[in-house]
Amino acid sequence: MNNPISKHPIKTLTPLLLPLFLRMIAIHMAGALPPYVPSEQISLQCGSAGPKFVRDSRYWGGDIRSIFFPFEHQAARNNSVVKDSPLSSYSGQPPYSSARLSRFKFTYTFPLSAGPVFIRLYFYPASYAPNFNRSQALFSVQAGGFTLLHDFNASATADASASDTIYREFCLHTESGHNLNITFTPSNASPDAYAFINGIEILSMPPYLYYTSPQSRDGVTHVGSENTTRINNNTALEMVYRINIGGERWISSDQDTGMYRNWEEYSAPKEVYQSSRSKDTSTDMNVTIIDRYNLTWKFPVDSMFAYLVRLHFCEFDGDVTMPGYRVFNIYIDNQSAEKMADIIEWTGGNERPVYRDYVVFMSGNPAIPKKVNLFLELESDLLNGYWVAILNGLEMFKLSANRSLAGPSPDPPPIAPAKGTPSKPSTRSRTPLLATVVGVACGILGVSVLGFLVFRRRRKVKSTASDGSSSLPTHLCRYFSLAEFKAATQNFNQSFIVGVGGFGHVYKGHIDGGATPVAIKRLKPESSQGAHEFKTEIELLSQLRHRHLVSLIGYCTDKNEMILVYDYVARGTLADHLYQTDNPPLSWGQRLQICIGAARGLRYLHSDAQGTIIHRDVKSTNILLDEKWVAKVSDFGLSKVGTATMSKTHISTAVKGSFGYLDPEYYRRQQLTVKSDVYSFGVVLCEVLCARPAVVHATETRQMNLAEWTKSCHHDGELDQIIDPNMKGKIETECLNKYVEIAMSCIHDSGMERPSMNDVVRGLEFALQLHQNCGERNEDAFASVPGCTTNESVQCISETIFSEINDPNGR
The missing domain is CATH 2.60.120.430 (Galactose-binding lectin)
Structure with a gap:
């Protein structure tokens, strides 16, 4: 295992902080040194x-x-x-x-x-x-x-x-x-x-409690960058969160270590290391969402500021005593912050507290500051460890920008007048009333102007000026000239084509002087997709950031072209590794990890993004795989955005999507819901299991829908007829049972009977754990393991032995 300490130095116990940390771990000790005594x-x-x-x-x-x-x-x-x-x-x-x-x-x-x-x-x-x-x-x-x-x-x-x-x-x-x-x-x-x-x-406060020591060669890890950041003396900080993860009560200032800090419910100084969050637990805290094998917190913060995120860890589980037992990944703002975090490797043993610092910049619209969500995720690395992730405490600080920490004040809640009571102006002062009237008038005028500009922009998406300026706002993402793309692809040379789709050709190119590989998608004139899909892709992807969503870099509208540029995803599509390919077959562990990643991306769209987003074109060719086999959902041209609360259960819209993946209920009623994406993802699960396309060409004159075929075989106990031969004998029976249960529930005819994407993620993560329990560590050398599937055991799998996923309607 690589030692992460060499890249990200650990904060160890300095003599100045020794009393602080001794008090934090004074749980199994008879006593501790006195707390920190401030000089001022x-x-x-x-x-x-x-x-x-x-x-x-x-x-x-x-x-x-x-x-x-x-x-x-x-x-x-x-x-x-x-x-x-x-x-x-x-x-x-x-x-x-x-x-x-x-x-x-x-x-x-x-x-x-x-x-x-x-x-x-x-x-x-x-x-x-x-x-x-x-x-x-x-x-x-x-x-x-x-x-x-x-x-x-x-x-x-x-x-x-x-x-x-x-x-x-x-x-x-x-x-x-x-x-x-x-x-x-x-x-x-x-x-x-x-x-x-x-x-x-x-x-x-202790001199280098939050500030970087001038003697330190290294700064704080800057998430999303290879650089580090130093918290120097010319920086001011504002504490925005101090939380005891897993704690059942708030810790008042008199229980802190001489610095009188308040730790909110769920947080503490000494007690912070007694409790941790590491299980499938429900909570009513509005900043926390807990999954079974990964922990995710959502923190509202001000945009256009950098934040120092300090994570506190201490291993108290007596069964976790060696490096490699508890290994997990840390993601901040949906970007990788730490790979294969291992508390025992960092500290050398149990009951030894440690913290890790990260800096992340939360972008937004500079002209309209607002709250955005900072996501923190700890993802259990079940391939490399045996225990789920833990976190004991968290501190988060806003860092000053241009010598300011000021963010916008929240809007006051509306106050309804008492029933039957007419409103009347104040007799004490007419000035506030006048200011209110003027403000409302200006607000109405501003909204009208904004509405007009939005209408104009919708009408003129495709129009471009001769100088290359676009009606799309350049603050959303980077704007490129056509000349830059021609240079990146040798004038769109066919040898640079790496993919072909309904939108057009996808080219591999290099920008920034050849330093950055990118995927360049160019709309072909005869494409059935056009300006609306182009605009939708830009507006959605420029505001969404998640590890399992493809990253949009920029776009071009020069000379009526419509070109999008993304991060280059090296291994192509999931379909490229399932069928009609010379690529070696994916192992079952890889397939589960890919499915979990794609499901997490869809769950983010359905639940955690700004408003409910329905992808509407989920398929194996729209799931990309990067160099490390991380799945990324792509192609948002057909996506629909609902309200943040999704008070309506559906969106009435014309049917669009890909044949073989279309939700039959959506097709019949023309009512789009998040369960339509769930159905399409269920078809992908069938493709992964069977290594067959969504539409199977059984003969020259006949086409068969894979979803219906899988359901039929499942009903008759004949899954062995269609399961990928490369997987036979390599999937533990209980794991296969769980996987097929999830897939069948996703492609249920009734949308109400399908699970939410959150339940799909949970089910797949459980299937992965069952797979790990089967003992697989190196599938290339995988032999027949007791409890794993054979042709005969697959034949016994039918719908009669499966139960529905709990709460199929989702949360």
């Missing part, structure tokens, strides 16, 4: 005159008549005011028991020594009588030359998180001889806007 610690209760004791042994000193009284930037009559918090559960509870508020800028100054610090801001967005309505709290916060928050809508943020209070944690590096200034500035967007703060906490 300020806990400020804003708007208060005296210290108050709080549960975590911190004293919150008031800012009135103290050295931390804020500097007012206006005349005395415009100074900030202090208010006690309204009567609630937070009354008398620092740091939320009082607040400082102002419609003008004010600054706190803190004399600090040089080094990294935590800055924690505490907000209780309530209405502070008589003049500060909670909905008018709109302000920015700057600290140490960084913008931490910009036009921060406190009430909308609290409402969106269903919490009465807001807690924000930042990290930045203070310089020697410079005070730390934290400035609160009301927004110019409204004359009634004001800034407020309830509590400020500043705490020194």
Whole structure:
């Protein structure tokens, strides 16, 4: 096994962090060293005159008549005011028991020594009588030359998180001889806007807890790149997630290691390594989705920022004692971050905590910042290990860009007026009403203009200017000139053709000075596909990124051409390795892995993408295989997009697809559903099992549908007649039973009786485990193994011994 430490150095226990990590693993130990003691610690209760004791042994000193009284930037009559918090559960509870508020800028100054610090801001967005309505709290916060928050809508943020209070944690590096200034500035967007703060906490941290040591030769692995990234002192960080994976409760700051960090439910410092997520478990946490053999989390984050993702691991299972027992792959933002992760190999033994750091950039539309989903997936490598993946804890930090960490505030939830109560304008101020009216009018105008532009773009997809500019927005993906593609393919020389389809020819070429191999798909004039499919492919693939979806690089519309360019996928299509080929037959393990990969890609389209996406043309020639045999679903020209919630169960549309793969229910009713993709994928499963095309040419005058033929043989117990001869004696009987069960359920005549793609993934992963239990490690030397299929055992397989997959309607 290759040692990954050489490429990605492990964070080991330095003397400075030793107390931190000893406390983390003080589970089977009689004692531990004292926790980290900060050299700087300020806990400020804003708007208060005296210290108050709080549960975590911190004293919150008031800012009135103290050295931390804020500097007012206006005349005395415009100074900030202090208010006690309204009567609630937070009354008398620092740091939320009082607040400082102002419609003008004010600054706190803190004399600090040089080094990294935590800055924690505490907000209780309530209405502070008589003049500060909670909905008018709109302000920015700057600290140490960084913008931490910009036009921060406190009430909308609290409402969106269903919490009465807001807690924000930042990290930045203070310089020697410079005070730390934290400035609160009301927004110019409204004359009634004001800034407020309830509590400020500043705490020194170990120097290289999150920052890169200048003595370190290596930086942090940059996901999706061969480069590394250094977290230098000129970078500010914002903590966005700190989670105890597998924990059953949140860990409060007083249980941390002297840094008073809060670990959300599911997270902890010491306890973080006691619990881990490694089984098929359901959860109501909205950031987590658990599969049987791989773990997937979905984290909403701001686009156009880079993120530091820290994963905490510790092996406590006494049965996992040697390298190679628990091996898994790590994917972040659907890109490979770590291959064959092995905790024992990293640490040398049990009960030894370790963390791994990764940096990933979350792209988006720079003109319209919004939330995007960052996916984290741990995939069990059952070919190389014996145990499923684990994760004990996670921390995620946003990294500053252009000295800013500010992201968009969430939209406030709509408030319905009381039934029978007419709405009336406020008598206190007419200005906000006027601003609202103007804003609504501008919004309607903007939507109208946007609608017109979208309509124009739909009408002019195929039109191009003589200079090569396209009506398709170039921000979606890279735009190429026709000259670049001619150079990459020697003017579309036929010797460069690597594939032919309904769209046209596919050429292999090289771009970027020959450094990057790509697949170039050129629409032929007589193709039945055209501008609509071309546009659909660009708009979908440019916004989708997943390990098991083909990656779109760019497009060209010069001189009325329609050309798409993708990452080059070296091994061609799945069909190329099943039938009518000189390629050696795929092993059963390879076939299962390929099917699982393709199923995961479809599951992402159905469940995890922005809105439900129905591929509508799933077939073996649209499943590509890269150099490492990783399956990638391709060709999205016929795809349909539903709503994010898919409240309608189907999309009424004309029937399109490929003969032999078409869902018969879709064909009859012209009602497209995600179960239509499931049917097509079931046909692919039949192809993989039988090594035959979807339409079998039995004689010169007769064609036979493979799906129907497989169902007939399955019904009669005659699967041995059509199963790939290369697989006989090489598939464990229980594995074959499970596989055929999945395939038959996918091609059920009734869509309601078919499983979801999530259930298909689970079933195939279970089939892979059964295959591994059969003892196969090297199929080239595979002999007849007890419990594996023979001609006689295959003949005994019929529909009478199969049960339906649980919950065939999906989730």
